Amino acid sequence: MPDLVAHGVLAGLDEIADTGRDRRAGGYSRHLWQSADLELRAWFTERAERLGLNVEVDRNGNTWAWWGAPGSDAVVVGSHLDSVPGGGAYDGPLGVVSALEAVARLQAAGFTPGRPCAVLVFAEEEGSRFGVACLGSRLLSGAIDANRARALTDRAGITLGEAAATAGLDPAHLGRDQESLDRIGIFLELHVEQGRGLIDLREPLAVASSILAHGRWRLSFTGQGNHAGATPMTDRRDPMVAAAHAIVSVQQAALASPGSRATVGRIEAVPGGTNVIPSVVHAWLDARAETDAQARAVVAEITARVQAPHAGCSTSVVEDSWTSTVTFDPELAARLVRTLGGLPALAAGAGHDAGVLAARVPTAMLFVRNPTGISHSPDEFATLEDCVAGVEALDTLLRELL
Incomplete structure (x- = not known):
């Protein structure tokens, strides 16, 4: 990804380009609380603190980076950093890096948020270690029973509760986190598209309309x-x-x-x-x-x-x-479309943390075109121009929502 660094856009993807490389499967294998995931968490904390954001880890292992003081009715933007075995470089990290880049641009322009704002990185979105996708958002929102979650095991027979304790969390506190959930006024996730929708539409960006059951x-x-x-x-x-x-x-x-x-x-x-x-x-x-x-x-x-x-x-x-089938908040989606000048709507075949939160808070998604149409594979890709368009869209949306 040297072109991203050379153009000064989304340099974060290059910073983590060697983390979790899977020489056997190709691509990346980054799984919850294992070495690559711990490195990525440290990277995110350092990069967020460079922007003056205050980083905290919630009771379920999700990482929040607050721009200013935490508070209710916050605009929260983010995605995940973990991967499927042998996954691509963009699924998850593109959304995290784009969120940080958008905040950096707003700060450089002297913009001051009028409401609380955070960048959020969810734990175990892919479910590659403990078998349940979007585990961090499911725990946060109460969409999975905490006792069942604690008993989930990885391939080595280690339970989620045991892994959480090793990572410094209290296993007894895993589960619905109403305090954190109540802080979210709007959740916005940018994600590389996992399919051919934007290729066929010949558009760089789209607003998500729904997610398959x-x-x-x-x-x-x-x-x-x-x-x-x-x-x-x-x-x-x-x-x-x-x-x-x-x-x-x-x-x-x-x-x-x-x-x-x-x-x-x-x-x-x-x-x-x-x-x-x-x-x-x-x-x-x-x-x-x-x-x-x-x-x-x-x-x-x-x-x-x-x-x-x-x-x-x-x-x-x-x-x-x-x-279940997810339909994203229609009023929020319409607001995004108006603000960004008429983006197309696109249904998603892939699950996302935004889909889990959609049952609890107003939630929206932006998709960035993937010119290969391939995901969960090293062939997953997004061009520099489309990545820039995604960051610029987040910049515009945060100005409007904050």
Whole structure:
């Protein structure tokens, strides 16, 4: 990203360009309270303090940088810094860096906010460590039960409560944070677009109109672990075969429901030896659709298909998370469109912290064009010109909202 530095715009992306690089998967792997995430938190604190912002971490691990004194009815702008395994450089960090850059520009212009303002970085937006997306905003808003959240485990068997304690938080205080929530008068999130909408519209920016209903489910197939060489094919109860059959069924069910999306992006065999027939195979399903009813219907169809007996194995389906269709505050969206001169509206297929907060506070999103149309991949991208347009839009909006 040397061009960003050379032009003096969004230099923050270059500052974190080496943090969390994943040499095996490509791209970045930045997960909650692990080394890359801790480095990013330190970077954000240092960069915010350079602007004279006062940084605090809330009871759920979300980081706030206040411009002036904290208070109610605040305009809060931000995104996240964590990533999926092998993710791109823009998903999340673009929104954080753009928010800091917009504040810096306002300060340089001598602008003084007329109401409280903060840049907010959410914890565990991708859900890559503990399996629940937008975990920081769900905890903040009370959208997830605190006891359930504390018991979530990562791949090493560490619970969220244990990880929180290691990070210096009190696990007993995880959960709905009404004091912090009450401070938010408006939440605004800028995000790189995760799709082709702006490519097709030939526009650099859009205002979000909605987010698809979406959720995650854990599919578990239980068979009989055994020796790969000593067990005849006809004597096997192989859960990997059952899982493979189910994954094909997932694709078939989604294709039969136009507009639905269903993905199995992670699979785990227990015990995981090359010469061992697994005893259990876990697969994680991500399913989405335009309406709650359609998403639930496609998951019900998938469940019926995968629970049909196959390879002598038993199957269970457990819901890990669910987010209903989000419609962003229409009055706030209209205000953004007016202020920015008629931007198009765009529905999102990806979930965001703004979508979680939308049920609690007036919330809006800005999308920045991604000329590859690819996200959750090292190929994710945004041009210098479009990034500048995003910062300028935030600058304009903050002048209007503050």
